[in-house]
Amino acid sequence: MNAQAKVEACPVLDAAPWPARATVLACRLLDGEVLASVENVIEEVPVALVYNGISHAVMLASPADLEDFALGFSLSEGILQTPGELYDCEVVHGASGIEVRLDIATERMFGLKERRRNLAGRTGCGLCGVDSLDAAVRTPAPVAPRSAVRASAIQRALTELGTWQPLHRATGAAHAAAWADNEGKLQLVREDVGRHNALDKLAGALATRRINPATGFALVTSRASYEMVQKAASAGIGVLAAISAPTAYAVRVADAAHVTLIGLARPGRLTAYTHPDQLIGT
Structure with missing residues (x-):
């Protein structure tokens, strides 16, 4: 299986995935009258991104389209340089949250480990695990010209x-x-x-x-x-x-x-x- 095919094949392994929304009992106040109601509320679930067996980040997210989320996050955060560097992806639902297990290129994993090693033991600024103002802000490369x-x-x-x-x-x-x-x-x-x-x-x-x-x-x-x-x-x-x-x-x-x-x-x-x-x- 080639890398692109693996990117597109990210199975959800659990038979009972987290729903995107839930129902709760509530009270509505309408024109001075209190009414019992059943409300739809959005789910917010801890999602752990695990790269080659090492947990890198836990995000609160809606439990849908997590394969897209993992790839997009990996690219936008500079963990991956191209989509083809993601070889496999599994979404595993658990009682307390969801793990997205990514198998990525060895070179990219080495870079991620170096980033984690450089941050170990330091007092961070609190923004995405970075430890300095320079690290907090990554200037993206200019976007290629396009039509209006x-x-x-x-x-x-x-x-x-x-x-x-x-x-x-x-x-x-x-x-x-x-x-x-x-x-x-x-x-x-x-x-x-x-x-x-x-x-x-x-x-x-x-x-x-x-x-x-x-x-x-x-x-x-x-x-x-x-x-x-x-x-x-x-x-x-x-x-x-x-x-x-x-x-x-x-x-x-x-x-x-x-x-x-x-x-x-x-x-x-x-x-x-x-x-x-x-x-x-x-």
């Missing part, structure tokens, strides 16, 4: 997005990261309780399906922080649209990475904060 995107395509994707978010419709608590082609037609949507996780899932799905990032743009239902821009640029995404505003740091990183960063993307309006030449106003 029409504002009308972004508006079309915004209009379609709600129908592609079943978890959010059921719980009201899921972020989405969507991929649309250059005409604004949605191709992929990934949901998660965490906005970073949703974007990692989308990046993993794009890599697994070998979708050229120059053929479309990403849309996220959150603000555009530095991490969101960094993850998008690492995936080669040249246009990132967010429904909320960006941070100043995100704008600086997007400008340096040649990413067209769009914020406050709502029906009938949007704001391009960087590289507006990649956006056609009709």
Whole structure:
């Protein structure tokens, strides 16, 4: 089996996987009346990413599309340089959480061990296990030039997005990261309780399906922080649209990475904060 085939074959081993949502008893106050109700709430599950038998990180995430999440996280965090360096992946459900067991290239595992060894015994800054300000911020390489995107395509994707978010419709608590082609037609949507996780899932799905990032743009239902821009640029995404505003740091990183960063993307309006030449106003 070749490496790409192994990336696409990530079986869930447990017969009773964690659900993406649960039901709870609650009370609703409606026009002064207290009513008993049954509510759908989103699940938030500890997910351990285990590389070649060594646990590297535990994230709180929605228990869906975890193969995409593991690959996207590995690429955006620089653990892997290419999707083909992931040889196998298993999702194992347990009583207290989920393990995603990844078999990666020896060279990449050596680099991961070196990173862990350099951090051992140090007092970290608390951001993703790093121990200095320089290590906390990885500047992504500039994204390759691409053709411009029409504002009308972004508006079309915004209009379609709600129908592609079943978890959010059921719980009201899921972020989405969507991929649309250059005409604004949605191709992929990934949901998660965490906005970073949703974007990692989308990046993993794009890599697994070998979708050229120059053929479309990403849309996220959150603000555009530095991490969101960094993850998008690492995936080669040249246009990132967010429904909320960006941070100043995100704008600086997007400008340096040649990413067209769009914020406050709502029906009938949007704001391009960087590289507006990649956006056609009709």
